[in-house]
Every structure is written in structure tokens, then in C-alpha cells.
Amino acid sequence: MRTALKIFASATLFLLLSTLGVGVYFYQTNPRIRAMVENDESVLYYFPSKAMQPMDDLPHKTTCLTVDDSLKIYTYQFEPSTPKKANIFFIHGAGGNVSTAQYLIRPLIENGFGVYVVDWRGYGKSNGKPSYRGVMKDTEAGFAHFIGSVKPEQLKTIVYGCSLGGQLAVKITKDHQQEVDALVLDGAVESAQRLAMAYAPVSILKAQIEKSPEKFNQEYVAVRDIAMIKAIPKLIIHSKNDQQVPLSHGENLFNAAYEPKNLWVTETAHIQTLKVLTPEAIDRIEALIKE
Numbered sequence: 001m002r003t004a005l006k007i008f009a010s011a012t013l014f015l016l017l018s019t020l021g022v023g024v025y026f027y028q029t030n031p032r033i034r035a036m037v038e039n040d041e042s043v044l045y046y047f048p049s050k051a052m053q054p055m056d057d058l059p060h061k062t063t064c065l066t067v068d069d070s071l072k073i074y075t076y077q078f079e080p081s082t083p084k085k086a087n088i089f090f091i092h093g094a095g096g097n098v099s100t101a102q103y104l105i106r107p108l109i110e111n112g113f114g115v116y117v118v119d120w121r122g123y124g125k126s127n128g129k130p131s132y133r134g135v136m137k138d139t140e141a142g143f144a145h146f147i148g149s150v151k152p153e154q155l156k157t158i159v160y161g162c163s164l165g166g167q168l169a170v171k172i173t174k175d176h177q178q179e180v181d182a183l184v185l186d187g188a189v190e191s192a193q194r195l196a197m198a199y200a201p202v203s204i205l206k207a208q209i210e211k212s213p214e215k216f217n218q219e220y221v222a223v224r225d226i227a228m229i230k231a232i233p234k235l236i237i238h239s240k241n242d243q244q245v246p247l248s249h250g251e252n253l254f255n256a257a258y259e260p261k262n263l264w265v266t267e268t269a270h271i272q273t274l275k276v277l278t279p280e281a282i283d284r285i286e287a288l289i290k291e
Helices: 002-029 031-038 098-110 132-153 165-175 192-199 203-211 222-228 247-256 278-288
Strands: 060-067 071-078 086-091 113-119 157-162 182-186 234-239 261-266
Touching: 060 132, 071 098, 071 132, 086 098, 086 132, 086 165, 098 113, 098 157, 098 278, 113 132, 132 165, 157 165, 165 182, 165 222, 182 278, 222 247, 234 247, 234 278, 247 261
Parallel strands: 086 113, 086 157, 157 182, 182 234, 234 261
Antiparallel strands: 060 071, 071 113
């Protein structure tokens, strides 16, 4: 009996040490697992590119803003060649930079919209390292500059947020309801916590994330904040085929929002609607500022 117990104890110890060893190995070698354990926002949510693609064929003005006393972030103001219908404060997603979002910006410019875009810290020419609070500061600084730039034109203002940028679009709109005339969300994330849970590679991390929303949902949570936006028209675009941000995010945002609101469910890939369904997308955006 004692021999059997010793064998069982040795086997159990071996399994525990093996499991611990595997865990340590993946923690040391897999940046995403390490980031989830440490809640490293710069790795979990942001995938910036420093390489800028050519944008010479899109007339624009570049401005460098100073944030947090030392960080330099770059903003881009694109103008249409036809009479302008409205001004769009455009917030791109977690990957790339403003130049890789040209496929979304171009249809708007070509259809008469002025488009202003901020490259967050760490993106494109902007220095620094992205973080949950940092990108919000960058967006707020950009929005203040945008409003000052377009105010004399007395045109309507649309805030347009894509994917992870959707959370910031909701926050900006909530905080500036007197200055925003319409809100568009495309493939938007409802909360950082839900996104982290979806991408957690193992169940123990999912459980940790689910029990600790305060670590992921800080100053802004789109599905909460959108319920504080009252009379502003909202267009929520989300694809049933979205493999990066599930349709449930868009549906939850829509359900939490006040009227006037519209949910447009498409069959495109993630944030491809403006490119693939351009005429209908433009019609729907124009309808927002006619209400």
C-alpha cells in the first residue's frame, strides 16, 4: 500500500511539475500569453505599423500635435475635390496606420466628405507606445484640433469608428454631443474585456479575464457609453461573416443605443463594407445627416 501511494505521489508530482514547466515555457516564448497574464495592453490590442504607404494621390494636410508634453502624434486632414457634404472624424482600427486605412478613407473622400484621421502613438510617424489610456488621449487631442479646423465651415460632423476604434468613437461622441451630428460604427468592439476573452487561448485565462473586468474596461466601454448618447443618429455596421469581431458585438451596441439608430448587417469581411458596398454605405451615411 505504501509503495502504491509513493508511486501515485511521484506521478502526481511529475505531472504538476510537467504542467508547470509547459506553462512557464509558453509564458516565456509566447508574447500573447505573457501579455494576457500581465495584461500588457500594447501587445494585446494594438498592432501598429511604422511603414507608411504612399498617399500622394489623396490631397491632405499633415499636422503634428504634442500630447503628454513630449509625445508627437500625426494627424491627416483629407479634402474632397468636389463640394464638401460633411466632415468626418475617422478613427481607424488596431492594425497598421492611416496609410493602410486608405481603402476606407478613399471612398469617403471620393464621395464628397472631408476626412480627418489621427495616427495614435506608435503608429506611422507618431512616436511612443500605444496603451488604452494613451490612444484615448491622442484621439481627444486630435478631436479638439479637428473641431477647431472645421468649425468655420459650419458643416455637419460625423464620428466614424472602425473595429477597436469604435470604442473611442463612442467615447468621443458621448463626451461631445453638442459637436457631433452623427455616429458610425463599423465592425466595432463592444468592450476590451469581451475582445480579450474571445482571443484568450486557454480557458484559465478566459476565466481570469471574465472575473476581472476592471483590468480591461477602464475609462471607456462602448456598450456602456453608447447608452449615454441621446438624440444623435447612429449607424452600426457589422458583418455576419466577421471573423475578428463577432456580430454579437454590433448587436449588443445596437441594443444598448437610443433611437435614432440603425443596424446594417452585411456579409463582407471585417471592416470591408466601405470598400465592397460603397454606394449603399455612402447613401446610408448621407441619410444620417439629413435626419
